[in-house]
Structures are given as C-alpha cells and as structure tokens.
Amino acid sequence: MxxxxxxxxxxxxxxxxxxxxxxxxxxxxxxxxxxxxxxxxxxxxxxxxxxxxxxxxxxxxxxxxxxxxxxxxxxxxxxxxxxxxxxxxxxxxxxxxxxxxxxxxxxxxxxDLVVNRSAFDKIIQSGGYISVRAGSAQDANAIPIPKQDADFAMDAAACIGCGACVAACKNASAMLFTSAKVSQLNTLPQGKPEKDRRVLNMVKTMDQAGFGNCTNYGECEAVCPKEISLDMIAKMNRDYAVASVKNFFGTVA
Amino acid sequence: MSSKSCICISSLQKKFLMAITGVLLFGFVIVHMLGNLQVFLGPDAINLYAYKLHSLPAFVMWGARLSLLLMVGVHILMAVKLTIENKKSRPREYDNEGTVQASYSSRTMPMTGLIVLSFIIFHILHYTSRVVPGMEYDDKIPSYSLEFEDGSVKQVFDVYAMIVEGFSNYFVSFFYILSMGLLCMHLSHGLSSMFQTLGLRNKVWRPRLNNVARATALFIFIGFAAIPISVFSGVLHHNDSNTYSSLNSVNDVQNDNITSEGTQ
Amino acid sequence: MKLDSKIPDGPISDKWKNHKFALKLVNPANKRKYNIIVVGSGLAGGSCAASLGELGYNVQCFCYQDSARRAHSIAAQGGINSAKNYQNDGDSAYRLFYDTVKGGDFRSREANVHRLAEVSENIIDQCVAQGVPFAREYGGLLANRSFGGAQVSRTFYARGQTGQQLLLGAYSSLSKQVSVGTVKMYPRTEMLDIVKENGSAVGIITRDLVTGEIKSWAADCVVLATGGYGTVFNLSTNAIGCNVTATFKAYKKGAGFANPCYTQIHPTCIPQEGEHQSKLTLMSESLRNDGRVWVPKFKEDADKHPSEIAEDRRDYYLERKYPSFGNLAPRDISSRSAKEACDDGRGIGTTGLGVYLDFEDAIKRLGESAIRERYGNLFDMYECITGENAYQRPMRIYPAVHYTMGGLWVDYNLMTTIDGCFALGEANFSDHGANRLGASALMQGLSDGYFVSPYTISGYLADNGVKDPDPESDAFKQAESEVKERISTLMSIKGKKSARHFHVQLGKIMWEYCGMARNEKGLKKALDLIPQLREDFYKDLSVPGSSDSLNNELERAGRVADHLEFGELLCRDALERRESCGGHFREEYQTDEGEAQRDDENFAHAAVWEYKGKDQVPARHQEELQFDNVKLAVRSYK
Missing domain, CATH: 3.10.20.30 (Beta-grasp domain)
Known part of the structure; x- marks a missing residue:
C-alpha cells in the first residue's frame, strides 16, 4: 500500500x-x-x-x-x-x-504525538483507591458480592486510561475516565466506606485539572477501546448528587 | 478545604443546576401547552382559563413569573459558563474533526437554546405584553363576553381571537413553528441528558428514557405546532357570533405587509 | 562471588514464619528517615513501593512509561494461582509448592517456592479488598478455573484481563501513597545505572525521558523490579519498551545473573506475518482445551488452503505423540513439537512458520454458539489482527518468547549479590526454576511486593541503619559521567541504520540459535555473530535528534546496546548448561523419543554469572539446589 x-x-x-x-x-x-x-x-x-x-x-x-x-x-x-x-x-x-x-x-x-496524561494519575491519587494496608485484608470470600455487581465493577474496571474519551469529547471532558473508576469502587462493598469522599474528591481534581464539562455527547463511549458505557457517568452523577447533599449537611464519612 | 471552594461550584453541580432548571422549565412548557390546547375547545374554554389565570393573586402570579425568569436565568448562566469552560478545555479542532455518535441535537444545544430564547422574548412581547408594533391586540381586539356557570357575564380579553389573529400572520407562525421544532430538538437531548446528569438511568432504562425523551419532545412540538397549523388550515377561525369591526382592516394591513415584503 | 542463599533452618513449612521473626524491625518513628528507591512499577515494583510507603518509609518509584499503570504486568490474561482451596478439591499450599517445583523442572529453590505458595492466599485477600473485580459465581463467591493443566481449580481471574486488574489494584494503592506523600512517583524516567559505595547499593542514575536530564538519586537501598528480558529476541509477547537495561547494569556492577538461558516459549501466539512485525500477540492457552493442533502430513500440502487438505493427510502431531495429554501438553513440549513440524517443511502460512489450531470438530460437537461463548473475545482479537475468521478456517499459531525465568540471582531475602540491591518479580530468578506454570507470574510479582520484600527490606534497613548517602559524592559523579558518555557515544555514531534494525538482526540470531531448541554448534555460532553485530551497531547506528529532549530512538538504542551484550551472556549460559530442562532444550540431550533429558547429577544448580569486565568472559558460579521435600523425577506427559 x-x-x-x-x-x-x-x-x-x-x-x-x-x-x-x-x-x-x-x-x-x-x-x-x-x-x-x-x-x-x-x-x-x-x-x-x-x-x-x-x-x-x-x-x-x-x-x-x-x-x-x-x-x-x-x-x-x-x-x-x-x-x-x-x-x-x-x-x-x-x-x-x-x-x-x-x-x-x-x-x-x-x-509530536506524545501528550502528558499525568492529570489522569492525579485524579486517581485523589480517591481512586480503597485504603487497605497490605496484610490487613480479611478472607477474600468473607463478603459475597452479587455477580451482577461484580460484573458491573469489571465493566467499569476495564478502562485502560488511554484518554481517548477526553480526546474524542468536543469539550475535552474526563467524565468517562473518572466515572469508570468511581463506579468500579463505589459498586463494590469494599469501596463503600470511602464512597462519598471518593466521588467528591475525584470530581474536584478532575475540575482543577482543567477538563471540560460533560454535555452528554456520547463521543467518549463511541471511541472507548474498552467500550466503557455512559452508564458509568450516570452512576457517578448519582453518587455525586448524594454525596453533595451529605456534604451540605456535614455528614460525609 | 481551600477558601475558594465556597464560591466555585463544581462542574457536576453546574450540570445539576442545568438539569434541574431544565426540567422545571420543561414542566412549565408542558403546562403551557396543555393550557394552549384548550383553544380547540372553543373561545369559552380558553378565555375562561386565561381569565382564571389572570385572576390569581398578584404574588402568586409574579412569584411564578419571577421563578420562571430565575430558572431561565440560571439555565442560561450555567450554559454560558459551561460552554466557555468547554471551549477553553478544547482549544483546537482536529485537522479532520470526526463525529461518531453524538446526535445532531446534542451538538446544536447552544444554537437551539439561543434561538428558542429569542423566540421566548418575542413571544412574551407578542402575546403577554402585547407590545409588538402592529400587534397591540389590546387596542384591536374587542373584549369577550364570558358567561359563568352562575349565569353572570363578564367582559374579558379575548385570548382566542388573539391566537387566531396572531397566527394569521405568516411570519409569526413560521417563526413559531420553527422555534417549536428547535425546542423539540433541544428537549430531545435535554430531557435524556437530564436523566443522565441526575444519574436517574442505567443500562436498562437508558434506551427507554431516550425514547421517552424523543417522544415527549415530539409530542410537545405537535401540541404547539397544531395551533398555528390549525389557524392556517381554517380549523381554528374567528368566531362568527362575535363581530370584530376592526379585524378586517388589521388583516388587510398584514396581508399588505406580506405582499410588499414578498415583492422586495 | 559468594552465593549465600540464607535459607532459614527448620522444616519447610516453618521457614518463613521463623525467618520473619528473626528479621530485625525498624522503629516506627525512624522509618521516615530511610529512603528507598524502587525501579519499576509493575506488579512487583508497584506493590512493593506501595507497601513500603504504607509502612512509613520514604519511597521513590521510577518507571519509563508515562504512568505507573502501564507496566507490562498489565498484559497477563489468564489468571493468578492461589492455594485457597475454595473448590474443596484437595488444594493446599503444599500442593501448590509441589506443583511449582515440579513444573519448574526441579531447578528452583524449595524454600522460596514454599513461601510463595504460603503467601499466595494473602494475595487474593489483599486484591479483593482493593476492589479487584475477580469473576464470581451467582452466590457471590469467587470463581476459579483450572489452568495450564493443573489438576485443581486454583486460578482466580478477571475476564481475560487479570494482569490488568491486579496491576490497577497495586497502582491504586501506590496512588494512595503518592497522595499521602510517602511515595514519590517518577514516570518517564529510565534507570541507566546503579551506584555502589563501599560495596553497597546507594542509588541510581536516571535519565528523564522528556528533558533528557541525567540525575543521581541516593537511597538506603535499591529495589529492581524491572521485569524480564524477553525482548532480547526482538519479537516476543513483551511490550516494545521492556528491556534488560536495569538488571544488566546491576549485573555489570556486581550482581550475579542467574540462569539467563531459561526462556519460556509460549505455544499459542499469532505467527509472524512479515518483516514489518513489531511484536507477537499471545492467544490464551485455554484455546487448546477445544482446538486441535495439526499440520499437513506432506510437505506438498503446506501451501494449500486448509479445507483442501483431507483428514487423512493431516498430522495431529500432539495427539499422536502424547496420547494422554494430547493438545494440552505443557508449554515447552507443544512449542517444540510445532518447531519440529515446521523444520520438517510442513509449516503453514506465508512464512512456513505456523501450525493450525482447528476448532472444526469442537464446533461440530458443541455448536458455534458454545465456542463463541467460551472464546468469542479471543476469536475477535484473532480476526482483528489477521483478518481471518477462525470459526470458518483454522487459526494459525506459532510459539513465541513469552517469559524469562532467569534473572538476577537473589537470596532468600530477595537481595542480589550487591548488598542493598534487591530484585523482585520477573527480574529475579528465584521461583519458577526452568519453566513457569501458567498463572504463576502474577502470583510471584505480588508475593514479592506485598508480602516478602516489606519484611526483608525492613530487616536489611534495621541491620544497616540510616546510610544517608550523598548524591554529590564521587561514586555518583563518576556513574553520571559514565552514563553521559554512553549516551554521547550513541548519539555520535551518526550511521545509517536505526536501533530497530539492529534489534531485528539480534532477534533473528537469538531465535535461530538460541530459541526453542539449542545445540552447541548453533550457540557457538551465535556467540560469534553477536559481537560482530555489536561492532556494526557501534559503526552504523543512527540516532537523529538530540539527547536533551524526548527521543524514542535514543531510548531504544540504549536498550538495544544492552541487549547486544546480554544476548551473548544468554547464549553462553545456554552453551554451558549441558542438559535439557524446562525452557532450555539442548538437542544433544534428549531421550530416544525426543524428550528433554535432565542431568540432575551435574546440573541441579542455578548457574550464576559474574561480570568480569569489558570483553572478558564472565565467571560461572553455582548455587547447588537441594531437594529435601520434592523427589526429583522425570516429567512425563505420554
């Protein structure tokens, strides 16, 4: 050719x-x-x-x-x-x-074609984890997780952090990336204790990094090599709304 | 934590405001449409409706108007803020900008919003304040004798006649139908976005709610557009029992306008 | 070179427990006074850096990728073993230990392997707690599958992306420590040398891949978790950036390099298409559960469309040679059989280097939908790469370099022969012997990082106190100037050929003479050819651009330069190991039936190479391996 x-x-x-x-x-x-x-x-x-x-x-x-x-x-x-x-x-x-x-x-x-994606790392650092010290975990089967939840978490976790979602978005929004991590961890029982704090902090970091706002174009979903769905964004929006209300009343854990 | 955080609201909070004001305005649109559709029940029905609406205590009336204004204001303010931020985040277009699945309505939200806004301003001046030059209906339309259930009769403003009169103007009707089409587009994306932004949907409900949004938007378009179309097709016409001495002359003037503009 | 493996006394099941107690502790208030450098952010490096950070040490973690999340551990598909025995099918830490030693063809250190099996249970607990979405059953409990011919179902998995999920788990812990401030992360930074003072490792020299800045980093100890050296073959299932540089620099500074000849060739990869190819893609081994491997019986059929080759003109060679294991014969054996068939001129595809993996019978028996359900994503991936539909036409597969069992020699504490320099994960040699079992690499990386090194490194630090080395000292200055000199050498050749060109040539030599089957003559030839290629490299390399900005070509040139020396070491080790075992098959040492023949009398040891200087033959040392618990036996899959 x-x-x-x-x-x-x-x-x-x-x-x-x-x-x-x-x-x-x-x-x-x-x-x-x-x-x-x-x-x-x-x-x-x-x-x-x-x-x-x-x-x-x-x-x-x-x-x-x-x-x-x-x-x-x-x-x-x-x-x-x-x-x-x-x-x-x-x-x-x-x-x-x-x-x-x-x-x-x-x-x-x-x-040339190389960009700096460290903003993604910063978003994860601000809450994309479950705080668990090595050695402090209970037995892996101690908390059963419904298969549906585990599968949903896996759908979200498939994100490879490439940034295509941001690149495709006409607003350069990082919602799909951020929501994939939030949805994965907030769905699992292990992630519940830090649920509100996580979503508030990760969105804050995302905003501070200068990403645009989601206007629900759906381009991110269309180009995602791992086919992460807009449903993750809906889930994050829901969690964020709840967390904001709790934050207003000062009851975020 | 930082002192700034109390002033700035987050991207998602802006979007929540957008969604909440949007859905409230949508509620107004629905109620307004249902009110308007009473025109098909005849002059009695719609004039009675209008009379009752205007008889509400002033604080209710103005409270409602001001809240609507506030909602529109917030909706627009958020839209402007979000759009400016978005432009800043994505400074450049691709050499060969591609779009995979973003719908046309989603990509034209600011445009449809702006045109609908200009329509609303015109619409208020036209039908609410009735100050559009040449269309000062208060002077031109005689009052209507509204008969109440208890048998009393009151002279009220003839909304029915105003609607028929107003939509007899090609420009007004065209602009109206066009704006309703754009509103329909705006809402078809806006409604489904609202569910998304407030996190009120999931994998199962996403397609369903998208269809609901589209159907509702279309319903609204049909509901509103039905009135000018009916005026043109003659389904709605001036009630013969009432006589409008001045009307013919008004119509003539307008027709003259149209022909004169058409020949320009 | 003194090789003291420091294996603790006592029965094998108590060794680790006793040793943990014997290791000294660092006072919690003093931990923040210690600096630790971790090079690599994969499963081993990432988990180690995170765990040390949690303990309160000051950790600096380096990786060449743009984010710690992209280390090549991410590509592992199949799963991770753990002796949880959730299936009630008779698994135990001891059985996992036994299987691993046997699977490694009796060339690993018993004590290390047993410890690995013990902590394998904690790994699953840890990962689940981190939010790794392992596959589950409808009851909400974890699912398992049997993998790589194991008789128990001990493999945990997260779709086909287990490595990715485990790495993201480690990366999330690491990210937390970064936010807390105990770990500082330096992405796009490549380690180019290790610095020693008074015989101990005290720091490293790095190059900032964006600005080109050469910098010294001092610490109380250095941890290398930089993966394997499979890219010495150029074409492998490894990432393009994988390299031997960090471990090879450590070797040159005095770390013994053990068993470089143990390379695992994975039997089911998509064959090479042409010269343009940059890497080989692995197709999960699970495909062999339903696919039948064959080549044409006669050479003249090799170019025909598979559907034109009648059933009686096909040779299902694995079923023929290993009736009881058939298509599920272990990795090394099926790889070698494929090579034999192709050497015989019966290989298929444009290059003649390929065999068929045929699902026709399985589709007939189970229906296409059942096959689609089981392997749909793999068939899609195959079609994405080859453009062929494997439901209609058999897959073409060929073996490819996948994993390297050899690595820096480490003692029971995972410390190399350089005091204060540790090696974790694929970078060390310790746990897999001559052959690694499926789903064990992830287990080893995380075991080293989460549960072994935090103890042993603390022990080392407690013994040695705060060294507080000075990054301005002569040792650092000298190492820095050496690094700069190497870079300017590469930049100033100004020849005509890219680093990739030399990498391809080296890969061809390695694969031809030191690939799936090796012999003395070939290895000697390779030892002849590699120095010649190296000479060409330093005459005709072209690295355009500058060294003080991002320069992919310079990065590659540096890595290829190290491979060009390391390849020689690998061949030398292969030459000296006059037996066949695991991933090392010497044609001279095979049974009458063509099976690998081990020589336990003379070679039940780890061969450890000591660098003796430029153009000097390295010295070969031996760590004798003792088998007190597992009986040496012949692996048979007939």
Whole structure:
C-alpha cells in the first residue's frame, strides 16, 4: 500500500505544532497502524531525520499508551480497537490519513504525538483507591458480592486510561475516565466506606485539572477501546448528587 | 478545604443546576401547552382559563413569573459558563474533526437554546405584553363576553381571537413553528441528558428514557405546532357570533405587509 | 562471588514464619528517615513501593512509561494461582509448592517456592479488598478455573484481563501513597545505572525521558523490579519498551545473573506475518482445551488452503505423540513439537512458520454458539489482527518468547549479590526454576511486593541503619559521567541504520540459535555473530535528534546496546548448561523419543554469572539446589 500521511509535528510543549506531509510506500495491509509508523520512522532515521515521536508499549491493546487521533477519531475508525490493534487493511491504497495527538488542554503535547496524561494519575491519587494496608485484608470470600455487581465493577474496571474519551469529547471532558473508576469502587462493598469522599474528591481534581464539562455527547463511549458505557457517568452523577447533599449537611464519612 | 471552594461550584453541580432548571422549565412548557390546547375547545374554554389565570393573586402570579425568569436565568448562566469552560478545555479542532455518535441535537444545544430564547422574548412581547408594533391586540381586539356557570357575564380579553389573529400572520407562525421544532430538538437531548446528569438511568432504562425523551419532545412540538397549523388550515377561525369591526382592516394591513415584503 | 542463599533452618513449612521473626524491625518513628528507591512499577515494583510507603518509609518509584499503570504486568490474561482451596478439591499450599517445583523442572529453590505458595492466599485477600473485580459465581463467591493443566481449580481471574486488574489494584494503592506523600512517583524516567559505595547499593542514575536530564538519586537501598528480558529476541509477547537495561547494569556492577538461558516459549501466539512485525500477540492457552493442533502430513500440502487438505493427510502431531495429554501438553513440549513440524517443511502460512489450531470438530460437537461463548473475545482479537475468521478456517499459531525465568540471582531475602540491591518479580530468578506454570507470574510479582520484600527490606534497613548517602559524592559523579558518555557515544555514531534494525538482526540470531531448541554448534555460532553485530551497531547506528529532549530512538538504542551484550551472556549460559530442562532444550540431550533429558547429577544448580569486565568472559558460579521435600523425577506427559 502507498499512503499519504499528514502528521502533527511539534518540537516541544512550548513550540507551535503543524501538520507535515509524508509519504510511505510498501506498507503491508497486515501490518498494524503503529508498525506502519515504525516503517515511516525507519525511513526518516536512515535519512538522518528525526523520527516522529509517539507513545506505544504493549501493542496488544491493554496498556493504554498509544494515543493517536486518526482522521479525526481517537484510535481511528475501528470500533473498540486501540491504534496499536488497528490494521492497515482497514485503509485504502493511496488514502490520505491525518494523525494528530490527543487534543485537550489538560493533555499538553510533549512532542509530536506524545501528550502528558499525568492529570489522569492525579485524579486517581485523589480517591481512586480503597485504603487497605497490605496484610490487613480479611478472607477474600468473607463478603459475597452479587455477580451482577461484580460484573458491573469489571465493566467499569476495564478502562485502560488511554484518554481517548477526553480526546474524542468536543469539550475535552474526563467524565468517562473518572466515572469508570468511581463506579468500579463505589459498586463494590469494599469501596463503600470511602464512597462519598471518593466521588467528591475525584470530581474536584478532575475540575482543577482543567477538563471540560460533560454535555452528554456520547463521543467518549463511541471511541472507548474498552467500550466503557455512559452508564458509568450516570452512576457517578448519582453518587455525586448524594454525596453533595451529605456534604451540605456535614455528614460525609 | 481551600477558601475558594465556597464560591466555585463544581462542574457536576453546574450540570445539576442545568438539569434541574431544565426540567422545571420543561414542566412549565408542558403546562403551557396543555393550557394552549384548550383553544380547540372553543373561545369559552380558553378565555375562561386565561381569565382564571389572570385572576390569581398578584404574588402568586409574579412569584411564578419571577421563578420562571430565575430558572431561565440560571439555565442560561450555567450554559454560558459551561460552554466557555468547554471551549477553553478544547482549544483546537482536529485537522479532520470526526463525529461518531453524538446526535445532531446534542451538538446544536447552544444554537437551539439561543434561538428558542429569542423566540421566548418575542413571544412574551407578542402575546403577554402585547407590545409588538402592529400587534397591540389590546387596542384591536374587542373584549369577550364570558358567561359563568352562575349565569353572570363578564367582559374579558379575548385570548382566542388573539391566537387566531396572531397566527394569521405568516411570519409569526413560521417563526413559531420553527422555534417549536428547535425546542423539540433541544428537549430531545435535554430531557435524556437530564436523566443522565441526575444519574436517574442505567443500562436498562437508558434506551427507554431516550425514547421517552424523543417522544415527549415530539409530542410537545405537535401540541404547539397544531395551533398555528390549525389557524392556517381554517380549523381554528374567528368566531362568527362575535363581530370584530376592526379585524378586517388589521388583516388587510398584514396581508399588505406580506405582499410588499414578498415583492422586495 | 559468594552465593549465600540464607535459607532459614527448620522444616519447610516453618521457614518463613521463623525467618520473619528473626528479621530485625525498624522503629516506627525512624522509618521516615530511610529512603528507598524502587525501579519499576509493575506488579512487583508497584506493590512493593506501595507497601513500603504504607509502612512509613520514604519511597521513590521510577518507571519509563508515562504512568505507573502501564507496566507490562498489565498484559497477563489468564489468571493468578492461589492455594485457597475454595473448590474443596484437595488444594493446599503444599500442593501448590509441589506443583511449582515440579513444573519448574526441579531447578528452583524449595524454600522460596514454599513461601510463595504460603503467601499466595494473602494475595487474593489483599486484591479483593482493593476492589479487584475477580469473576464470581451467582452466590457471590469467587470463581476459579483450572489452568495450564493443573489438576485443581486454583486460578482466580478477571475476564481475560487479570494482569490488568491486579496491576490497577497495586497502582491504586501506590496512588494512595503518592497522595499521602510517602511515595514519590517518577514516570518517564529510565534507570541507566546503579551506584555502589563501599560495596553497597546507594542509588541510581536516571535519565528523564522528556528533558533528557541525567540525575543521581541516593537511597538506603535499591529495589529492581524491572521485569524480564524477553525482548532480547526482538519479537516476543513483551511490550516494545521492556528491556534488560536495569538488571544488566546491576549485573555489570556486581550482581550475579542467574540462569539467563531459561526462556519460556509460549505455544499459542499469532505467527509472524512479515518483516514489518513489531511484536507477537499471545492467544490464551485455554484455546487448546477445544482446538486441535495439526499440520499437513506432506510437505506438498503446506501451501494449500486448509479445507483442501483431507483428514487423512493431516498430522495431529500432539495427539499422536502424547496420547494422554494430547493438545494440552505443557508449554515447552507443544512449542517444540510445532518447531519440529515446521523444520520438517510442513509449516503453514506465508512464512512456513505456523501450525493450525482447528476448532472444526469442537464446533461440530458443541455448536458455534458454545465456542463463541467460551472464546468469542479471543476469536475477535484473532480476526482483528489477521483478518481471518477462525470459526470458518483454522487459526494459525506459532510459539513465541513469552517469559524469562532467569534473572538476577537473589537470596532468600530477595537481595542480589550487591548488598542493598534487591530484585523482585520477573527480574529475579528465584521461583519458577526452568519453566513457569501458567498463572504463576502474577502470583510471584505480588508475593514479592506485598508480602516478602516489606519484611526483608525492613530487616536489611534495621541491620544497616540510616546510610544517608550523598548524591554529590564521587561514586555518583563518576556513574553520571559514565552514563553521559554512553549516551554521547550513541548519539555520535551518526550511521545509517536505526536501533530497530539492529534489534531485528539480534532477534533473528537469538531465535535461530538460541530459541526453542539449542545445540552447541548453533550457540557457538551465535556467540560469534553477536559481537560482530555489536561492532556494526557501534559503526552504523543512527540516532537523529538530540539527547536533551524526548527521543524514542535514543531510548531504544540504549536498550538495544544492552541487549547486544546480554544476548551473548544468554547464549553462553545456554552453551554451558549441558542438559535439557524446562525452557532450555539442548538437542544433544534428549531421550530416544525426543524428550528433554535432565542431568540432575551435574546440573541441579542455578548457574550464576559474574561480570568480569569489558570483553572478558564472565565467571560461572553455582548455587547447588537441594531437594529435601520434592523427589526429583522425570516429567512425563505420554
């Protein structure tokens, strides 16, 4: 396959970025999107030009590193697929493909297609955990958890923290990410004691990081490689409403 | 903890305000529509309804008006705040901005909201204050003799005639129907969003409530749009038993306006 | 090099209990005075950093990824073993211990393995309490499955994402400690050297991958939890960023490297498609429960569409060779059989390196919907990658490097031969012997991090007191300048070829001569070729850009440079181990039936390599392994 690529190049966070055109040839349709990028980079390097920087690691759709917006859609056109698992057979020979980094103020570009997603870590640090010291846990089967709850928690926990939800949202909202963690932990009995505090703090951190507000577009859900559902956001909204009322009356645990 | 937190409200609280004011305004719209639909029961019914409404104690009347104004104000204020923040969070468009599943109505909320707002202003000036130039109905429409159950008769403002009169104007009707269409769009996303924002739905109820929202929005559109359409199709017309000496001349003036504008 | 394993006295079931009591404690008020460096934030590193933070130590945790949550532990699919015996099917810590030692082909240290089995129960408790959403039954209790041919159901799982869920559990604990301030997290930071003073590890040198800044970090001890070295083969199921650098630098500073030749080749991966390929994707082993493995009986059929090959022209080789285990033969055995078939010219696919995993019979027997129910997500993943529908056409699979049992030699306290330098998880060599059983890697990582290292590290700190090393001292200065020099060497070659190019070449050599089956001639050839490649590397490498900003090419070049030296060590170890065991198969040492032949008389030991300097042959030391509880026996799967 022969392809025309339009790629966002940016020296560093302070510099201005721009789209640069490249051409690649002899791309196997069995190669993954990132392998296509590898070949482009190999060509660039052999010419002594600087390679296009992009985040990637596991290349099997689970680590959440890869973060390319392909033709305006985070992770590209395939549903429930990360960029690393997207294969070139889904593109046409001769096609022009635009490749951009996640586009959101809280995710500043570090270089080219690499962005800083540490805002996500901060959100988790503000409450995305259950406080349990190693060694202090009771027997794993001491609290039965209805299968439905466990399954719902697992649906939420499948989030890989890639940030595609933010990148796809026209408001750059991080609601899907935040709500996935809140929903997972607030659903499980182990997470109940910190339920209100968790949701209040995580939303506060999310706001402070500068993410936009949810206007229920649903784009996040559509591009999520793990198909996290908007139901998680509804759950977080519910928990937040309850926690806000409790907070007003000063009864948050 | 920080001193700032008492002034700022969180993103979700803003959205709650949006949702709560939205749903209250939606309640007003429903009641208003049901009131309007009494026009199909004849002049007696709607004029009686209007008379009763206006006979409410002033504090109730103005209390209701002010709360509506407050709700509209909060709804708009939150919308403006949220939109500004959202624009700040996402400064740039993609080279090739794609949309996967966001509905057209969800993406046009500010636009539909703004047009509906301008409609509401016009609507109040037109039918409530009745100060739109050329449409000062208080002067033009003779009072209506309303007969009460106890047999007494009172002279009241003829709302029925005003509706028929008002919607006989093409522009008014067109703007009205268009605005109701946009309101329908606004509500189809707004209502389902309300359930989402207040956390009142889950996997099972999401599709159901989405359908409810769409159906309700459509119902509202049909309910409101039925009136101007009926006026045009002649289903609603001036009651022959009452005579309006001045009406024909008003109609003529308006028709002249239309033809003159049409030829421009 | 002195190898004192420090195995406590007493019966095997009391060793850990006694040892915990014997270890000294640090006064709670003094804990915050100690600084600990943890390199790596996967299951072992993340859980260790979090646990040490909970205890009150000052922890600095480093990872090269942009977040601690992305360490490659995340990719483990199958599950985690624990001797909970919730199924009432006769499991116990002792049975798990026994199975692990036997599964490791009798090349692991009994005391360590028993401790692993003991604490495996606490791990599940800990993870459930953290909110890890393990699979449950309708009654609300935890579900188990049998995995990797185990006779008991002791594997806990969270869909096909167990590793991810466990890692997110550890990451959440770590995040809590970060918010409390006991742990400082340094993502996008790569460790490039370890610093020693008076024979003890006192810190590390790192490169900030964003700014390129080289920095010294001093601490009272250093914990390496940097994973395995599977990427020395270039193509593996490991993440692209996985590397040997941290452990190899420790090796060069005096840590013994044990059994590098033990590499686990996983039998069910999607075969390589072409030169462009950057990694191999694992398909869960569970597929072999219903799939039948075959290749054409005759070479001339190899290029035909599978449906054109008649039943009597197919060779179901695993069923033929191992009638009782059939398609469920252990990993090492089925991998080797696939290689034999392909070497025979009967491999399928464009490269001829592949065998079929056929579900036709299972679909006939159970119906497509039943298969879809069991393996739907795997079939989808297969289709996503290959574009083929495995319900209609057999899957193509081939073995790929998956896990490395070898690693830094550690004593019972998980300390390497460098005083004050600990190694946890896949980075050490201790628990899996020559072959790792399915669902045991996650168990080991978390056991080391949550339940072993917090005790043993505290013991070490209590013994040694606050060292408070100075990051401005000569030792740090020198290490820093060495690191800078290495980087400038790489930057200044200005050749024509990318680091990836050399990585691919190295991978080819390793896979060809030190892959699934090894022999003396091949290994010697590899030992010849690798230095040549290394020479080319330092002549023709190209690293465009600068070293003081984000530079993916420079990162890779540094890692490949270490692999180019480490690969040699791996081959040397494989050459010296003149027996076949577990993940190490030497063609010269096999039974008449072609099975692995162990040599317990001469090789029941861990081989530990000591670095002797540049271009010097490293020294081979031995830790003799004693088997007091488990009887040495031949593994047979006939």
């Amino acid at each position: 022969k392809l025309k690529l339009r790629i966002w190049r940016q020296e560093s966070s302070g510099c201005k970025g721009r789209m640069v055109e490249y051409e690649v040839d002899n791309i196997s349709e069995n190669s993954s999107f990132l392998e296509m990028m590898d070949l482009l980079n190999e060509d660039l390097v052999s010419e002594g030009k600087e390679a296009v920087a992009f985040d990637h690691d596991c290349r099997e759709g689970i680590c959440g590193s890869c973060s390319l917006t392909i033709n305006g859609i985070p992770h590209g056109p395939q549903k429930a697929t990360t960029a690393c698992q997207l294969h070139m057979r889904h593109f046409d020979d001769g096609q022009t493909i635009s490749i951009e980094p996640w586009n959101a103020r809280p995710f500043p570009v570090i270089k």
